[in-house]
Amino acid sequence: MPGFARLKAAAAAARFHGLDPDLQDFVADPTEAVPSAAALARWLDDQGAVAQGMVVRWRALVRMRAAPPIVLLLRDGGAALMVGADPERGVVWLRDPLEDDAVAPVPVDALRLEHLWAGDILLVRRRRDETEADAPITMRWLARMVLREKHALRDIGIASMTLSMLQIFPPLIVMQVIDRVVNYRSMSTLVSISGLIIIFSFYEVLLSYARRELSMVLTTRIDARISLHVFSRLLALPLEYFERQQAGNVLGRVMAIYKVRDFLTGRLMTTLLDLFTLVVILPFLFLLSPALAWMTLAAAGMIGLVVVVSMGPVSRLMVRQLSAERERGAMLYESVAGIRTIKTLALEPVRRQMWDEATARVIRWKLDVGRLSNWPQTLAMPFDLFITRGIILVGAFMALENPASVGVGALVAFMMLGGRVAAPLVGMARLLDDMNEVLASLGEAGSVLNQPTETRALTTGLRPRIMGGLVFEGVTFSYPGASAPALRDVSFSVPAGTMLGLVGRSGSGKSTITRLLQGVSRSYSGYLRLDGVDLREINLTHLRRSLGVVLQDNFLFRGTIRDNITAGRPGLTLDDVVRAARLAGAEEFIERLPAGYETFIEEGSTNISGGQRQRLAIARAVITDPRVMILDEATSALDPESEAVVNANLERISQGRTMVIVSHRLSSLVGCDLICVMDQGQVVDIAPHAVLLERCAIYRTLWRQQNRHMSDGPESGPASLPVSGG
Known part of the structure; x- marks a missing residue:
């Protein structure tokens, strides 16, 4: 099988x-x-490696003499491992991944290899430091993710700089039209x-389209990468964390x-791109009129000062608004998830209130934020109006007083250029205002995504062959x-x-x-061994795939019955x-359904x-043929007839595997090889059913409570004990 060769390589x-x-663990597309x-590469990344596919030529490949094993992806879908190279002799040494490691590699030259190989290779190395997959979610992490797109950022920067240069010419051309064409009535000019205007406009339209296209590609790539990392990080969180948190709050x-x-791909990027305009156009403003240029800068600076002063009070209110919105979102999620309970108990009025x-x-916090934000906008508005309207009045006065200081065309x-200079300066000041909300949002996300994960336990550890022998030795938790x-x-x-x-x-x-x-909890003292191996040393993914677990309340995914049964092994x-x-x-019951397994x-x-x-x-648990099966109150939701069917099949299900069955119905445990009686976190007794009836008072009392119509067993024992499936 060619695909298997690639996996092995x-x-x-x-x-x-x-x-x-x-x-x-490999999930085929x-x-x-x-x-x-x-x-x-995705599969190996999940396993704790760093892998990258690339295309190289023979000349580059044969120089990789000191490289670790390189996977060559062959034309026919197979693979080979390159374990050495000799550029002087012009050969590389290849090994078949399907053969034993003891088989000597074969030297292959360029002519023979290029018939089988088109240049595709896979480079693999061990993850030695924190990468985007396991580093804390911080602004630095996000910035590093954005900077990975350096080629796109470079192209966007070049396009922005060129557009800034082109934006200088229209105002200068307008100045020439006023000073030369209108005054001298020159048709040829x-x-x-x-x-010139048509040519510049054409290039400006073309470059603007290219920059928007590049920005869109950059944004979607970053969005995809963030989404993949966030979901992977969320899945890597331990079950204990989700059990302590409200689902809506986490989301x-x-x-x-x-x-x-x-913020990173929107306001921040737009403002940084506008800075190119500032760098290019500002010198021309001073060239046209130093006095007006200083006035423009002063007014923009005052706007920035107003924004910076108001930033603290607004940010404090913004944090409270975000918290209120999160709580409301959690309530909405809880109401949708529990809609059946709400309907059956007629809780609509309570939930509505x-x-x-x-x-x-x-609304109250949003209104407070809006009112407080309205003041800096009001205070900054006169300076903004001065830039857009007042400058022309000052310039006109200067032209009347001293025509040599500034001409009509220059004014x-x-x-035209002054408005473009003020915009990035004001935008930079408002970026500081946005940073408050951004940092608050980042803190909210980090409070979940920066929790300790199970990544190491899921990707490292032993993968022994599991048979099902269990040993608890002084376990306290x-x-x-x-x-x-x-x-x-x-x-x-x-x-x-x-069968326990x-x-x-x-x-x-x-x-x-x-x-x-x-492996849900590993912070216990003592020893828990599976086939003689400490459970904490076993790879968590390998362990859970070797278990079949059925709980009291099981979740089924949207999809067909067949898809749900094969959820753990889609290829079955x-x-x-x-x-x-x-x-x-x-x-x-499946065969009675109209669509059967496709229901x-x-x-x-x-x-x-x-x-x-x-x-x-x-059925979903047994289809993977696990060596150990755990049934935690698995038959509690079944009617007597269904329970009888499942219990009748337990003997067949248990063939060749260890069964751990938790049940408050002792009649379903009579056939177990051993029954462990627990009380207040301790083992009271462990023996077959008949032995426990003779020597364990707790078990005997539980049995009598559930089988009052039966008279077998001794008469001694406690009067009663509450029975539950906990």
Whole structure:
């Protein structure tokens, strides 16, 4: 398979740098017959490498004698690893990535290689320092991202400088028209000047179009890069963070980064481009009239001073306005996400009142910001009017008093150029005002995106072959802010292939054990080993792909039933889907649906029942054939008939894998090899069902509460204990 050869070659190049990428992490583009250099680079970047595809010629390739292994992408979709070069002999040494490393590389010359290779290579190195993918989200990070587009910035700068030069000529031409054409009634001069105006106008239109096109491309590239980084950073945050935060609040803070992007690619870029005009035109203003030029600069400076003085008070109010808007956005998200509860409990009036109050707070702060911002605008307006209107009056007075100081044509030219000089000066002052909102927005986004991520755990660590043997040795764990530990000195072990049940009262620590097994929390003391390997040493992606997890309330994505079952392995076939659905007891209801496995599931799974959703989640978990399966109250939402179907299939599901089942229905755990009884974060007993009935008072009481009609078992034991699935 040619595509597999490219994956193997890229992985071999990464291993040279101490990385061990997982081939299962590569997500193929359905539009590509074989993996492209860009797709391979994205995959390796996610694995902790820095990869870049490029095109080189033979002369450059053969000089890379000291380079690490280079991946050559061949014409037929295959790949080769270049492990050496000799420019004197004119050969490079290539190795087949599908062969063993012990096989000696083969020397290849230019003539033989160019029949197979068109120049595409992939360079791979280890990430040695902070890059855009893991560096803190700051203004420096964003500026560095913008500066990566140095070629586009260079072209935009050249176009802007040229446009600034062209903008000098129209006022000068107008001055000549007034001074020479009108005064001397020279038709030939008018014709010549008209020709110049047409030529300059043509180039100005052309360059303006080119600059807008370049700016648009630059903006979209930066937008795409920021969006990719932000979403990747968001996905890399640990589950614990999302559990402590309100979803709408998180989204509101993250989306604030786009205000910073708009500032960098909008107002900031426009003002910097206008500075070219200032640098070019300002000398001509002093050439036309030094006195009027100084007046223009003084008026623009006063406008800037007004803006700077008002910046502090406005920024403080702006922060409060942003906070009120974020809270209102969080309420809107919460209302949409919980619309079913709102409707069923008739909470519309209550939520409407809360929305009205949140809107009132936003409007109040927005009005305060607007009123305070109105004062500097009012104070700056006289100076702005002086630049646009007063200068011509002063210039006219100077012309009447001393005609030699400034001519009529020069005065008109000055007016045309003066407005263009004042605009960037005023824009620079207003940039400082915008910086307050931008820095506040950046702080909001950074409060989420700069949280510690799981990136290192997801991209590094061991990838052992997992069989399912579990060992807890003195494990103690506390949730952040909790007064008592959730687990206290938990110790037990189960061999691979064991069906283990977890029972106990609410808060006894059953679900905490499953969280630790999934790597959701790693800040525990003691040792948790999977097949003899410390769980904290295992690559987190590899670990979670080796687990099948079914929770009490499972989420299904918008899409077909088939897409949801194959969510973890998009390349699996329909036969795999049917097999998984049969194991989960979902086949019978899927086949009754009009579109079968192509039935579309709406957002929130509103068009299927809770029991059907649960069985689809079980099918999604078993389709990857995990070595360890965790069912945390997985059958609690099922009706008795569906639960009976799933329980009947548990024996088949458990074949060849370790099962960890949390359930408050003890009848569903009778067939387990071992049942672990938890109480107040500690293991009370662990044994098969029959043994626990004999020797464990807590288990015996729980069993009696759920099976009052049965009389088997001893009569001793506590009177009652509350039963829950926690």
